Amino acid sequence: MAFGRRTRQAGMIFILVTLFIDILGLGIIIPVLPELIREFTGGDDSQAGVLYGVIIALYALMQFLCAPVLGALSDRYGRRPIILGSLFGFGVDYLVQGFAPSIGWLFVGRAVAGVMGASITTANAYIADVSTPETRARNYGFVGVAFGLGFIFGPALGGLLGGIELRLPFFVAAGLALVNWLYGFFVLPESLPPGPRSPVSWRRMNPFGSLKRLRAYPLVAGLAVVFIFLSLAQRGLENVWVLHAGYRYGWDPQANGLTLALVGVMAVLVQGLLIRPAVARLGERRAILFGVTVSMLSFLGYGLASAGWMVLVIIVFGALGGIAHPTLQGLVAGAVPPSEQGKIQGALTSLVSLTAIAAPLVFTTGLFSYFTSDGAAIHLPGAPFLLGAALFAVSLVLVVRLFRRLPESPAARERPGAEPAPLDHPNAVAADRA
Numbered sequence: 001m002a003f004g005r006r007t008r009q010a011g012m013i014f015i016l017v018t019l020f021i022d023i024l025g026l027g028i029i030i031p032v033l034p035e036l037i038r039e040f041t042g043g044d045d046s047q048a049g050v051l052y053g054v055i056i057a058l059y060a061l062m063q064f065l066c067a068p069v070l071g072a073l074s075d076r077y078g079r080r081p082i083i084l085g086s087l088f089g090f091g092v093d094y095l096v097q098g099f100a101p102s103i104g105w106l107f108v109g110r111a112v113a114g115v116m117g118a119s120i121t122t123a124n125a126y127i128a129d130v131s132t133p134e135t136r137a138r139n140y141g142f143v144g145v146a147f148g149l150g151f152i153f154g155p156a157l158g159g160l161l162g163g164i165e166l167r168l169p170f171f172v173a174a175g176l177a178l179v180n181w182l183y184g185f186f187v188l189p190e191s192l193p194p195g196p197r198s199p200v201s202w203r204r205m206n207p208f209g210s211l212k213r214l215r216a217y218p219l220v221a222g223l224a225v226v227f228i229f230l231s232l233a234q235r236g237l238e239n240v241w242v243l244h245a246g247y248r249y250g251w252d253p254q255a256n257g258l259t260l261a262l263v264g265v266m267a268v269l270v271q272g273l274l275i276r277p278a279v280a281r282l283g284e285r286r287a288i289l290f291g292v293t294v295s296m297l298s299f300l301g302y303g304l305a306s307a308g309w310m311v312l313v314i315i316v317f318g319a320l321g322g323i324a325h326p327t328l329q330g331l332v333a334g335a336v337p338p339s340e341q342g343k344i345q346g347a348l349t350s351l352v353s354l355t356a357i358a359a360p361l362v363f364t365t366g367l368f369s370y371f372t373s374d375g376a377a378i379h380l381p382g383a384p385f386l387l388g389a390a391l392f393a394v395s396l397v398l399v400v401r402l403f404r405r406l407p408e409s410p411a412a413r414e415r416p417g418a419e420p421a422p423l424d425h426p427n428a429v430a431a432d433r434a
Helices: 005-029 033-040 045-077 079-099 103-117 120-130 136-164 168-187 207-216 218-249 253-282 284-304 308-334 338-371 383-405 410-414 426-433
Strands: none
Touching (some): 120 308, 120 338, 136 168, 207 218, 284 383, 308 338
16 A cells, blocks of 8 residues: 555544544543433433433444444545544534433434444544554554543543533534544545445445455454454443442442543553553464453452452553453454455444443343342342453453464464465455455
């Protein structure tokens, strides 16, 4: 690809800023969205809780349906128009949510936000376009940094703004998205090389059909299964964390906010500073095994921790598990040709969205509610985390078996972290021509 170093850097910086602002915008509304829903229900906490869960699931459902569509469109028309269109849509949609006169309008706003949020597919494809084999894992690690920073500052800023006026965070989020869209309009270069591009068809955009494309790449198909288990565990933690901490340790919103800020800080440190040296020293595959193992032990610790201070120690240790996800993402990107990046990233985003739909039902409504109820056979509030540990254990077994079945090439062993894309694989070539 004729993509100079300076152009790569400019594109990466914009994408990282975009992801940071996306997550910052989401984080800003986290503290006020439940309160706004409660306001619409006349203060009925029970009804507000049900509606809040449905809104979260709706957002994830729209991501599932639309991620393959945006991915396929980006493979045909380029990454730039999809990313800029999503940013502009985000800005307008936050305004709709801020002015929402009824709960119905808020549902519409969150549904549209799910569509725009599916642009993470295109952002991942963009990163794959501008990355070299040596920088892939590091660049996806920077994505973790952007997410971590967004979750550090977003909820804190949202709580501050919401204290002034409940709808103010929506307007600030809209301003951030629209300013970033304007910035990108002038500076964002197209990353997809010119030449023949994949045609657009319903078969390629069908969220269920897009999952079948993963089978064209055996390594990617195997890692996709791992993604499902890892994402389900992580989404489960996010959904049950505040409920569990308040129930078991008596933490108030301020304590939870500070603890989540610590999670973000550790994510920034690990994914910003340790990804590249870890992959260079261990290689992509062993770095993944290490990260999954650390996450498994961390979730086991969360489930069994009897005091709040133990959780803080586990957070610091567990942050090392953050090495796994960006390295997995880099391994997938290295196994797929540029013309297929959008569709494959869209399929993976759809899988993650499915886990975001299931996680609240399994971890919160199911396990946490049951094991903290009077009718539970055993009182075990940490049960959701123990399930998460089991999911990581299954992932570890699957990864080990996959890597044994598909050993890395000699070139990759000589140059850790640079496993070349198996573009000469007959299945890969067939998929590229499909």
